Each structure stands twice: as C-alpha cells, then as structure tokens.
Amino acid sequence: MSIMDQDTPEEVLAEFKDSQLGGWGLLQITASTGLAVYAVWAGLLMPGFRRVPLKLQVPYLPASRKQVSNVMALLKGRAGGLTDLGSGDGRIVLTAYRLGFHPAVGYELNPWLVRLSYFHAWRAGLYGKVSYLRRDLWKVSLADCKNVTVFLAPSVLPLLQKKLLAELPEDAIVVAGRFPFPGWIPCRTEGEGVDQTWAYHIQAQRQGQPAEMGQPAERAQGL
Numbered sequence: 001m002s003i004m005d006q007d008t009p010e011e012v013l014a015e016f017k018d019s020q021l022g023g024w025g026l027l028q029i030t031a032s033t034g035l036a037v038y039a040v041w042a043g044l045l046m047p048g049f050r051r052v053p054l055k056l057q058v059p060y061l062p063a064s065r066k067q068v069s070n071v072m073a074l075l076k077g078r079a080g081g082l083t084d085l086g087s088g089d090g091r092i093v094l095t096a097y098r099l100g101f102h103p104a105v106g107y108e109l110n111p112w113l114v115r116l117s118y119f120h121a122w123r124a125g126l127y128g129k130v131s132y133l134r135r136d137l138w139k140v141s142l143a144d145c146k147n148v149t150v151f152l153a154p155s156v157l158p159l160l161q162k163k164l165l166a167e168l169p170e171d172a173i174v175v176a177g178r179f180p181f182p183g184w185i186p187c188r189t190e191g192e193g194v195d196q197t198w199a200y201h202i203q204a205q206r207q208g209q210p211a212e213m214g215q216p217a218e219r220a221q222g223l
C-alpha cells in the first residue's frame with residue numbers, strides 16, 4: 001500500500017516507522033534540504049551578491065523601531081543629507097527624510113529589498129522624495145556624505161573604517177548600529193544591548209581622539 005492510499009495520519013506515520021531509510025535516502029534528503037536552503041539564500045536573501053566576496057556578504061536584518069529611534073537621537077541637530085549603507089527595506093532612509101535629512105539615500109544590493117523600499121516609500125506618500133539605489137556599498141563614493149548610517153556585521157567593519165576614513169568629508173558623522181567600530185571612540189552612544197548605537201565624528205577618528213557632540217565623550221562611554 002502506498003502512502004497516498006492510506007487514510008489516517010496514524011497509518012501514514014506507521015508506514016514511515018516501518019520503512020528503512022537507507023544511506024542513499026538520507027543523502028538525498030540532506031542534498032535536497034541543502035539545495036532548498038541555498039535557493040532561498042541565493043534567490044531571496046542574497047541576490048546580487050555574486051561579485052561580493054563571501055566574507056563581505058552581510059544578510060538582511062532590519063533595524064528595530066528602537067534602533068531606528070536611537071540612530072535618529074544621535075543625529076539630532078545635524079543637517080544635510082543622510083546615506084544608509086546597506087539600506088535593507090529602506091526604513092532608516094524613510095525616517096531620516098521625515099526628520100528633515102535631504103537628500104535621504106540608501107545603497108542596497110538586493111533588488112527585492114530595493115523594490116520593497118520603494119513600495120514602503122510609496123505607501124508613506126514619499127515616493128520620489130527618497131532614493132534607493134541598487135549599488136554595492138564598497139563601490140560608491142562617499143565624498144559628499146555628511147551623515148552616514150551603518151547596520152552591518154562585525155566582520156566587515158574594519159574594511160569599512162578604511163573606506164570611511166579615506167572618503168568622508170571632514171565634518172561627517174557615522175552612526176553604527178548593533179556593533180561598534182573596533183578601536184574608534186564614539187562621541188555619543190544611545191540605547192543598550194542589541195539596541196545600542198554609536199556616533200563617530202570622522203574628523204576625530206582621523207585625529208585619533210573623541211570629539212564633542214553636545215555631550216562629553218567620557219559620559220558617552222559611561223566613564
């Protein structure tokens with residue numbers, strides 16, 4: 001009797017229990033599961049990343065509401081545009097635009113996320129006001145970026161530090177979420193645990209010292 005002919009779930013289960021799963025069967029199950037996981041990874045989560053070295057690939061993990069508000073708290077008083085490096089579904093860019101950061105731009109390699117970002121912008125009545133560009137963040141020029149936000153992985157931060165130091169204008173500020181930049185001293189920090197965000201004056205990092213940003217650096221570091 002085949003599984004399709006059986007009536008109750010108990011009978012189907014009994015059939016499975018009785019049947020011996022050989023090495024070949026196990027191999028097939030493992031291979032097809034691996035293939036399915038890879039298809040989801042390559043097709044939905046990481047399309048467009050083929051040319052990015054594996055160690056620089058950062059998966060999509062959207063910032064929480066609290067993380068976004070912590071980022072914006074650190075940028076209070078700043079003016080000009082905002083650039084989110086790896087903008088995901090566009091939430092940071094959208095919030096930044098609402099708070100007066102113009103132009104508000106997101107660089108994102110995943111085309112699905114770029115489309116989703118534009119959908120969110122349209123739904124918010126801000127279509128055409130914000131920009132989501134399908135670009136590799138490692139290849140864009142940051143020479144005009146005054147306010148930069150970064151929610152990436154610790155593995156890519158050292159390389160990103162080099163790019164930021166080399167390209168950002170002297171008065172730029174970088175706000176990092178989830179993970180601080182190694183070796184850099186923030187001028188301010190907001191939130192705790194997974195919601196913590198850190199702000200860095202690029203000029204101070206070039207000079208190797210923390211800068212004032214409306215709050216003493218010692219307080220920001222909890223000293």
Ligand SMILES: C[S@@+](CC[C@H](N)C(=O)[O-])C[C@H]1O[C@@H](n2cnc3c(N)ncnc32)[C@H](O)[C@@H]1O
Binds near residue numbers: 056057089
């Ligand atoms: C952890 S998510 C953060 C998303 C968004 N910034 C937020 O906070 O909600 C990182 C994003 O960076 C994108 N990303 C990773 N590497 C990239 C690259 N080289 N160029 C452009 N985007 C990249 C990923 O596709 C992902 O959407």
